[in-house]
Amino acid sequence: MIDQRFVLLSKEDNVFVCCEQVKAGVEVCLEERMLTIQTEINVGHKIARFDLIQGDKVIKYGAPIGSTTENIAFGEHVHMHNMKSDYIASHTRQKRAGEE
Amino acid sequence: MQGYLRADGRKGIRNLVLVTYLVECAHHVAREIVNQSESDDVQLIGFPGCYPNEYSLNIMENLCSHPNVAGVLVVSLGCEGFNREQLSQTIAASGRPVETLVIQKAGGTKSTIAAGLDRVKDLVSAAQKCEMVAMDMSELIVGTICGGSDGTSGIGANPAVGHCFDRLIEQGSACIFEETGELIGCEQIMADRAITPELGEEIMKSVEKAENYYTLMGYGSFAPGNAEGGLTTQEEKSMGAYAKSGSSKIHGLIKPGDIPKQGGLYLMDVVPDDTPLFGFPNISDNAEIMEMIASGSHLILFTTGRGSVVGSAISPVIKVCANPETYENLSDDMDINAGKVITGTATIAQVGDEVFDLVAQVASGKQTKSEELGHQESIITYKRFEAIGPSCLPTVR
Numbered sequence: 001m002i003d004q005r006f007v008l009l010s011k012e013d014n015v016f017v018c019c020e021q022v023k024a025g026v027e028v029c030l031e032e033r034m035l036t037i038q039t040e041i042n043v044g045h046k047i048a049r050f051d052l053i054q055g056d057k058v059i060k061y062g063a064p065i066g067s068t069t070e071n072i073a074f075g076e077h078v079h080m081h082n083m084k085s086d087y088i089a090s091h092t093r094q095k096r097a098g099e100e
Numbered sequence: 101m102q103g104y105l106r107a108d109g110r111k112g113i114r115n116l117v118l119v120t121y122l123v124e125c126a127h128h129v130a131r132e133i134v135n136q137s138e139s140d141d142v143q144l145i146g147f148p149g150c151y152p153n154e155y156s157l158n159i160m161e162n163l164c165s166h167p168n169v170a171g172v173l174v175v176s177l178g179c180e181g182f183n184r185e186q187l188s189q190t191i192a193a194s195g196r197p198v199e200t201l202v203i204q205k206a207g208g209t210k211s212t213i214a215a216g217l218d219r220v221k222d223l224v225s226a227a228q229k230c231e232m233v234a235m236d237m238s239e240l241i242v243g244t245i246c247g248g249s250d251g252t253s254g255i256g257a258n259p260a261v262g263h264c265f266d267r268l269i270e271q272g273s274a275c276i277f278e279e280t281g282e283l284i285g286c287e288q289i290m291a292d293r294a295i296t297p298e299l300g301e302e303i304m305k306s307v308e309k310a311e312n313y314y315t316l317m318g319y320g321s322f323a324p325g326n327a328e329g330g331l332t333t334q335e336e337k338s339m340g341a342y343a344k345s346g347s348s349k350i351h352g353l354i355k356p357g358d359i360p361k362q363g364g365l366y367l368m369d370v371v372p373d374d375t376p377l378f379g380f381p382n383i384s385d386n387a388e389i390m391e392m393i394a395s396g397s398h399l400i401l402f403t404t405g406r407g408s409v410v411g412s413a414i415s416p417v418i419k420v421c422a423n424p425e426t427y428e429n430l431s432d433d434m435d436i437n438a439g440k441v442i443t444g445t446a447t448i449a450q451v452g453d454e455v456f457d458l459v460a461q462v463a464s465g466k467q468t469k470s471e472e473l474g475h476q477e478s479i480i481t482y483k484r485f486e487a488i489g490p491s492c493l494p495t496v497r
Binding site: 063 | 250251252254255284285286289311314315319320322327329330331332333334335336339340343405423424425442443444
């Protein structure tokens, strides 16, 4: 069973995509498991569908979109802080201004 | 559906007079001519630089002889590097009336503006005599680009445009998607969709070239807003962007200014060839839109998640908004609400059909939101390309 707020784009994916903002502390049911969301997840952001290990490929749309840089627990936010491109580093305004 | 028949046999969906400046130094004079002319169908494009560049000349020639363009006024300072003689010859050879004013010879700002207004008046009245004839969907060229992408772009708007592309290609239209730098990570999947193995190889090479280019520059095409919107890597952005291409076979690989000779799906390689010489492949979305128009696009489908307000000179831009919050916030600028996919109130196919219907309406004269608001952005940059190989524009379907 999948929570309406998180969609699975392809059955091979190991991340869900958020379609409705979810605040920290909210309970959701994913992969038939109850889970408490730890940090606010905004629309368009991803959370882990399984426990992921450092170096795992992150799969979205059925294709690899980068690799994890640390272990990521089931339900945890997957973003710039714990995954990276396998091609080209992603730059953000904060990083450029040294405010990270 | 009806189109404006040009002397070269091409058919347009708009009937514009272009005023074009050949160097930034002539920009103000050209802009004043456009601003002071009474017709809404007079638009401004131009090239800012002074050093000569084959690519910018080629793009300018293609824009000035675009099927939506009825006639052109060229505004030159006089000493710039741009080859104005060749430009006006190409426009004349396409059967379009062309007038040239050289500011240094015409007596400066005031007298060039006055002369320009006279010439534009004549060009507009010539344009109004253009014959309208029946035009089929198979004669339409449609480009697509994404700008201000976020995590919703690849879920709602891009696949909806992909659905629309599939339907257009069924009708015989030529559809162009971009860009190799935003398709890094999708190269093998695209190569597998190529109509011939040779084309597949060329697609792989074009993405590899893009990756090298971006690596040398130190940046991908990943903007801060992409990260705020949930995207994490270039390849994640790519996969979302790739959804715009739909599911048809890829029939050809083109470079900016190459005009598809028949219907089908085309990938546009926008990354300059060889060692990077001219900065980033495209410095903004509008640079890429101009390239798609230079390749004959009558219409541009622009998908966005974060929200963009741009339109374009020459060809109408239809904006498809992926993110429901953005749509609510910027609804005056958005033509299609693909956020309905995210909120679960419409399917991708339903939104895709809506895009298809709007393409047909806009091709028949309906104004897009950005046209109503007067958006006419345009940018042409420096680039260099080798001539395209025969495997890239296959004649078989």
